[in-house]
Amino acid sequence: MNVILFGPPGVGKGTQGSRLAEKLGIIPIAMGDLLRAAVKEETALGLKAKGYMDAGKLVPDEVVIGMIEERITAPDAANGFLLDGFPRNVPQAEALAAMLAKHGLKIERVIFMDAPESILLERLCGRLICKACGFGFHRHYSPPRESGSCDCCGGELYQRDDDREDVIAQRLGVYAEQTQPLLDFYSGAEGFFKIDASGDVQDVYAALEKAVQG
Numbered sequence: 001m002n003v004i005l006f007g008p009p010g011v012g013k014g015t016q017g018s019r020l021a022e023k024l025g026i027i028p029i030a031m032g033d034l035l036r037a038a039v040k041e042e043t044a045l046g047l048k049a050k051g052y053m054d055a056g057k058l059v060p061d062e063v064v065i066g067m068i069e070e071r072i073t074a075p076d077a078a079n080g081f082l083l084d085g086f087p088r089n090v091p092q093a094e095a096l097a098a099m100l101a102k103h104g105l106k107i108e109r110v111i112f113m114d115a116p117e118s119i120l121l122e123r124l125c126g127r128l129i130c131k132a133c134g135f136g137f138h139r140h141y142s143p144p145r146e147s148g149s150c151d152c153c154g155g156e157l158y159q160r161d162d163d164r165e166d167v168i169a170q171r172l173g174v175y176a177e178q179t180q181p182l183l184d185f186y187s188g189a190e191g192f193f194k195i196d197a198s199g200d201v202q203d204v205y206a207a208l209e210k211a212v213q214g
């Protein structure tokens with residue numbers, strides 16, 4: 001099964017996407033994680049992407065489209081993939097459709113996760129991530145057992161550079177302007193589901209499981 005998860009910043013795509021992908025036996029492909037890895041490794045793409053990400057803007061389409069094509073056609077994606085954070089605008093969705101047709105692939109589920117802005121802000125402002133293994137925590141909703149260190153590997157926890165309030169506001173603006181139009185693009189499509197992602201992690205996961213079961 002190939003799945004697209006989309007929705008606003010902080011709605012829980014990363015938290016739910018990795019768990020859902022594991023359950024389905026497919027690989028999670030998180031565009032933001034791919035870009036952050038490229039920034040960390042200081043690749044040419046990473047250096048190009050950094051300024052856009054720090055400012056809360058979208059990285060140019062030609063950069064992300066090439067990265068996604070490489071990833072969805074890699075051998076470990078042969079059983080299926082879950083896209084988190086791609087596509088993020090209509091031109092990217094059109095490019096994905098062309099790419100899928102070219103490689104004989106199909107998307108079985110497109111799931112839109114939604115929650116009110118007040119909840120998104122709370123989630124983003126409290127997010128903590130492990131520097132070593134990337135596991136995500138939240139200061140209030142899922143705090144680490146020991147302050148500042150990861151429950152899974154003991155690594156140091158940090159706050160993402162783009163989780164500052166001013167950058168969050170910019171990201172929400174970009175979402176409203178560029179990503180929300182994807183709702184019109186996908187809402188009539190076969191396999192489209194909209195779920196309420198404002199509940200706790202277990203409730204949202206249950207709604208996602210129901211959506212993938214159809």
Ligand code: AP5
Nearest residue numbers: 009010011012013014015031032059085123127138200201
């Ligand atoms: P990206 O990393 O994709 O950021 P995003 O879409 O803004 O989404 P987030 O990762 O912030 O949130 P999430 O929905 O995954 O929430 P999470 O599960 O972590 O992209 C970053 C940047 O990269 C972009 O701004 C752009 O510059 C660039 N980029 C990426 N894709 C691109 C593309 N296609 N084109 C161009 N540029 C691109 O949850 C957030 C917090 O809430 C966590 O602390 C979590 O523990 C907590 N939480 C989650 N669910 C719940 C719940 N139900 N209850 C309580 N707490 C919860």
